[in-house]
Amino acid sequence: MSRQPGAPGTSGPEPPLPGSRSAASPGPPSLPRTVVDAIIGGVCTAICIEVETGDAERLPDLPPYLTYFALLPVLGRDAAFTTSVVSTASPRRRGG
Numbered sequence: 019m020s021r022q023p024g025a026p027g028t029s030g031p032e033p034p035l036p037g038s039r040s041a042a043s044p045g046p047p048s049l050p051r052t053v054v055d056a057i058i059g060g061v062c063t064a065i066c067i068e069v070e071t072g073d074a075e076r077l078p079d080l081p082p083y084l085t086y087f088a089l090l091p092v093l094g095r096d097a098a099f100t101t102s103v104v105s106t107a108s109p110r111r112r113g114g
Contacts, residue, residue, distance in 0.1 A: 049091060057088050 061084050068076050085102035093101065 053091055057091065060087055 064080060064084060064087075065077065068074055068080065082102045086098050089098035089101055092098070
């Protein structure tokens with residue numbers, strides 16, 4: 019019985035997620051499933067901590083930070099920062 023690349027105990031890379039871009043196609047790189055799971059887990063944990071510690075009123079302030087956190091491994095530092103600031107700017111945050 020052969021193991022698939024990326025399976026536990028193998029040295030090969032993890033296969034890309036279904037529907038993600040291949041290395042030959044332009045755009046962001048494919049992310050291993052473990053990285054996607056870590057991003058989702060980090061976002062969920064940040065939200066849960068705010069709720070569990072009684073700081074739910076801070077939830078509206080989290081989107082820029084969570085967007086940056088989620089996009090960093092895909093876009094890199096500069097693009098993730100620019101995207102997180104621009105895409106999550108609300109009229110309240112822009113002074114309007």
